[in-house]
Amino acid sequence: MEDSRIALPIGTTLDRYIKKKQDEFQYATGELSQLLRDIALAGKVVNREINKAGLINIGGAIGTQNVQGEEQQKLDVLANIRFIRALTKGGEACAIISEEDEHFTDLKNDGKYVIxxxxxxxxxxxxxNVSIxxxxxxxxxxxxxxxxxxxEDIMQSGIEQVAAGYLLYGSSTMLVYTTGHGVNGFTYEPSLGEYFLSHPDMMIPEDGSIYSVNEGMYNSFPEPVKKYITHCHDQQYSARYIGSLVADFHRNLLKGGIYMYPPTEKNPDGKLRLMYECNALSFIVEQAGGMASTGTGRILEVAPQSLHQRVPLFIGSKRMVEKAVSFF
Structure with a gap:
């Protein structure tokens, strides 16, 4: 048997890919590369904790609420600690804005990046056991x-992002990120402890047939959203809504579709947070050829007024988002 058939190649590791692509970043001095590695490392630790959550009683609510008034889960707190610890030790970040903390964390160092x-x-x-x-x-x-x-370091609009990404913890763990030069996805191989490039140059289909929205709140949606949902019904689109933003977004990124979290009577400004949810995913989807809107304007151009500001979100395949926005 040929050697090549006995030992098949396993692909490009995240570290090797980052080093190879570092020169594409205009501030290519190594800090951003190290920052991405720190985030990837923290993701490995969180992935481990999630996978054993059912065995060691770290699932469920902790009995406190975060600044949004949402009940904190034990793993929310654990993940927050893990990422802050990794970013603090890495030294590349000078401040961290987290969903779990009311105020930003000043790391009191000479780091060049805000996370x-x-x-x-x-x-x-x-x-x-749903993907998160x-x-x-x-x-x-x-x-x-x-x-x-x-x-001015903290309150930057999404258009100022130099990198953004997400980790998906599911049947496999993935890291998807962009530095403004396209989108690439890496799948974690736990036996080797490495992320390998599995989805190079990711592009969202220009059009799709999936719409993702919590139709249980239909009666409280504004009229333009109701009209677009009726349009989706007329086109016989498939309704797919997991209720986990990263999972819904990732599916639509791969297959084509639109994710919507519109204003409601209870949340007239929307529910999703601009700074650490909408901006990141909007940067990614635009780099992948898609579109993200509040319904009346581009997400990345929204000027933040507060750390935990909420905005409506319509994100996904370009033609589907354009159609949804047209009803406004």
């Missing part, structure tokens, strides 16, 4: 090094 992160999105689905994820955005620090973190 906005949802450490564990969809964590309420852990107990029923981590979402992150990377911004370049604006103020001079050696000075205190300024508001």
């Amino acid at each position: 906005a992160i949802d450490p564990l999105d969809g964590s309420s689905n852990i107990d029923v 994820g981590t979402i992150f955005s990377v911004y370049r620090r604006v103020s001079p090094l050696g000075k205190p973190i300024e508001k």
Whole structure:
């Protein structure tokens, strides 16, 4: 038997890919590459904790609420600790905006990047074994090094992102990210402890036949959204809604579709957070040829007014989002 058939190649590792592509980044001095490695490492640790959650009683609610008034899950807190610890030790981040913390964390160092992160999105689905994820955005620090973190470092619009990505913890664990030069996906191989390039140059289909929205709240949707949902029914689109943002987004990225979290009577500004959910996924989807809108404007151009600002989200295949927006 030929040697090549005995030992098939296993692909390009994340570390090797980052080094190879580092020169595409205009501030190519190594910090961003190390930052992505720190996030990937924390993702490995969180993946381990999630996979053994049912065995060691770290699933379920912890009995407290986060700044959004949402019940915190034990793994929310654990994931937050893991990512903050990894980013602190890495030294490349100077500040962290987290869904789990009311105020940003000033790491009091000379790091050049600000990280906005949802450490564990969809964590309420852990107990029923549904895919969940981590979402992150990377911004370049604006103020001079050696000075205190300024508001201008923190309150940057999505168009200023230098990198963004997500980790999906499911039947396999994936890291998908962009630095503004396309989107690439890496699948974690646990026996080797490495991420391998599995989805190079990801592009979302320009059109699709999947719509993802919680139709249980249909009566509280604004009229333009109701009209678009009727359009989806007329076109016999498939309704697919997991209730875990990363999982719904990832499926539509691969297959083509639209994810919607519109305004409702209860949440007139929408429910998803601009800084660490919508901006990251919008950067990714645009790099993959898709579109993201509030319904009335481009997500990446929204000027943030607060750390935990909420916005409506219509994101996915370009033609589907354009059609949805046209009803407004």
